[in-house]
Amino acid sequence: MLSISHLTKKYGDKVAVDDLTLTINNGEIYGFIGHNGAGKTTTIKAVVGILAFDNGEITIDGLSIKDQPLECKRKIAYIPDNPDLFDYMSGIKYLNFIADVYGVSASDRQERIRKYADILELTEDLAQPINAYSHGMKQKLAIIAAWIHQPKLIIMDEPFVGLDPKASHLLKQMMRELCDQGGAIFFSTHVLEVAEKLCDKVAIIKNGKLIKSGTMEEVKGDSSLENVFLELEEKPEDDQSED
C-alpha cells in the first residue's frame, strides 16, 4: 500500500531523514516511533505530499507521490499532529467541504457522518463553529474528516494526543476495522504502550535513520517495546546500522 524507498530529506545542511526505507502492506497498522526531532513528522509530510524531498521514492498503491500526487491523495487521508482546521466553519460545513472535494455522494457522506460522529459522540456539536471546539473535539472532527471518503491508507501524526480515554479506545477500534477491510494505517506516536498493543509492525527512527523495523515480535522479542526503544536510543549510532 505504501512504499518508502531510500527517502532522504535535508533542511539546509541538516539531514532530517536519511535513506529511509519502509513498506506498509494492506491490512497493517504500522507504528512509527522515535525521539523528538527524529524525523517522523518530516517523513509523514513527505508521504502525504506536502514536503518535497531530496532523494528516494514514495509510492502509494503503486503510484508515485511525486509524479501522480492527486491520484495518491485521493487514496489517502492525513491527520496532522495539531488539528488546525478551518475555524471559521462549523463542524458539519467542514465535513461537507471535505466530502465535496473527495467527491463523496450526498447519501454516502450523510451516512458516514452519522456513523462516525455518533461513534465519537460529536453529533450534537456538528453545528457549532470549530473555533468553539476543544482540542479533543477538533481531533475527533479531523478523524471523521479522514474517514469520510473511505481512504485506503490513513497517515496520522500523534493521533491520540488530546483524545479522552474513550475516544482513544474508539479510534483504535476504527483503525483496526479499516485494516480488517483491507486498508492500512501508518501513524507516529510517543505512547509506546499503545503502539505495542495496536500495531502489527513498527519502525524506530533515530536522527533521521531507520534503526529497527519489522513485526512487533521481531522488534521487541521477549522484552517490551519501551525497553527496546530505550536501549536503541542509548546505543551509539554506529552499532545500529545492522539493525
Place this chain on the structure above:
Amino acid sequence: MLKTLLKKQFIEINKGFFFDSKKGKNRTRKGAILYILFYVLILVGLLGGLFSFLAYTLAGPLVSAGFGWLYFLIMMGIALVLGIFGSVFTTYSSLYLSTDNDLLLSMPIPIRYIMIARLMGVYLMDLLYTLIVLIPMTVMYYLVAEINFMTIIGPIVMSLMITLLVLILSTGLGWVVARLSLKMKNKSIATALIALAGLGIYYFVYFKAVNLINAFLANISTMEIEIKGGMKILYGIGAAAAGSGIPLLVVCAVIIALLAMVYIILDRSFIRIVTTKTGAAKIKYREKAAKSRSVNKALLFKEIKHLTSSSSYLLNSSIGSLLMIAVAVFLLIKSDTVGSLVFDTFGDTIVPMLPILIAGATCMMTSTNCITAPAVSIEGKDIWISQTLPVKSWQVLRAKIGMHLVFTLIPALLLTISLMVAFKVSLAMYLPILIIVSVMVLLQAELGLFINLLKPNLKWTSEMVVIKQSLSVAVAMFSGWILSALIIVSGIFLNATLMFWIWFAVIIVLAALLNIWLRGKGSRIFSNL
C-alpha cells in the same frame, strides 16, 4: 520586559524583513537592513513622491499668501483620513484578539505592558500611513516658509499630534467595538457594522470640516475673509502647525488629555475584554439532507466563508466594494447634476478622455479591495488542509481569485455603468470600457496573489498582521493605485483614445502573464509552503 514585548510585536509585524521563507532561516543583519531599505525606498519613493508633489503644489502659493495655516490644515486632513483608513479596522483585533493572549497573560508580565505593546503595533501602522503625508508636508513648508524656532517646531509637534489623534480615534473605536461585541452573537457582522458606523461618523466630521474650508476659500475669492464659528477651530489647528505658540499649546493639551483619557479607559477594561469569552448559545445539530457541490464550488465556498467570517478581513479587504456601490447609487440618482457639472467645467474637451478616465477612476476604486493579497498568508496553520487535498494548487489559487471577482467585479461593473450613463459615453465604448475594468479587476486579484506567494507569512498570532500590516497588501494596493493613476494621467496629457487602447492591450497582456505564472511557478510555491 516592555522592551522585549515591543521587540516581539515589531518582529511579528515585520517578520518578512527578518526571515527568509525560501531558505527557512533568519536573514543576516546586513541582509535585513538592505531588504528594509529597498521596500522603504519603493514605498516612500512612490507614495511619498505623490504627496510631496501635492505639498509642493500647495505650499508655495498658500504660504506666500499668508495662508500657511490652510496649507497645514489641508495636508493634516489628508494625513488624518489616510491614517484612520489605515488603522481603524485593525485596532479591535490587533488590541484584543491576538492568539498569544493566553500565553502572555499566563506569564509574569504586567498586563499594562501587553496592552502597550499591542498599542504600539497599532501606532506603527498609523505612522506608516500618516508619515507618508506628514513628512513631505513638513519638508515642503521648511523650503518655502520663513524659518524661525516656532516655524521649525510647529510642524514637527503637530505631525506628532496628528499621529496621536489617529491613535486616539482608532483605539477609541476599537474599544467601542470590543465592548459592544462582548454582548453580540454574530460578532463578525456586528463588528463590521459598528466599525463602519464609527468610520461614517469620523468622515462626517471630516467632510463638515472640508465644507467649512470650501466656504472659506469661496470667501477668499471675494476678499471677504472672516474667520468665525467652526472655522476658528480649524484655523487654530492649522495655525498651531504654522508655529503659533498658543494654538500649539492648546492643541497639544487637548490631544494629550484625550490620549490620557483613552489610555485610562483601555487600561481599565483591557484584561476583562481579552479574557471574557461570551460565546454564542450552543447550536444543536439537526441533520438535514446533504447536498454535494463540485470541487471548484466547494473551494470557492471555503474562500468566501473565510472572508465573511472575519470582520477584519471583510472590512479591510473589501471596503472598496461598499464604496463603489455607494458611488454608483449616488451617480445613478444624481447623474444629470454630476454630468452637467463636469461638462460645464471642462466643456467638450473632456469627451474623448471619458473612456480612459472612467476606466482609470474605476480601477483606482477597485484597487482598494485587496482580497487576494493576504489570501495565502491568512490560511496560516490550516494550509496543510489545502495542500493535502486531492486538488491542484492552481485550483486553490483560482478559488481565491474567484472570491476577489465575486466581491469586486459586480460593484466595479455597476460603478462603471453608472459613470458611463452619468457622463453620456458613446454606446460603442460601453463594451471596451467594461472589458478593461473587468480585466483590471482580474489583474489586481492575480497581482495580490502573486505578491503574497512571493512574501507569504503563515506564522502569525494576529490575523491583522497579514490582513493589514503586511507588505503584500501594501504593495498590491499601492501598485493598483499607481497603475490607475498612470492610466488617468496618460489620458489627460497624451492622446486619450490611443492611450485607452494601449492600456487595454497592456492590462490584458499583464493579466495573461500573471495567470501563466500563477498556474506554473505560483502553484509550485503554494504546494511547498
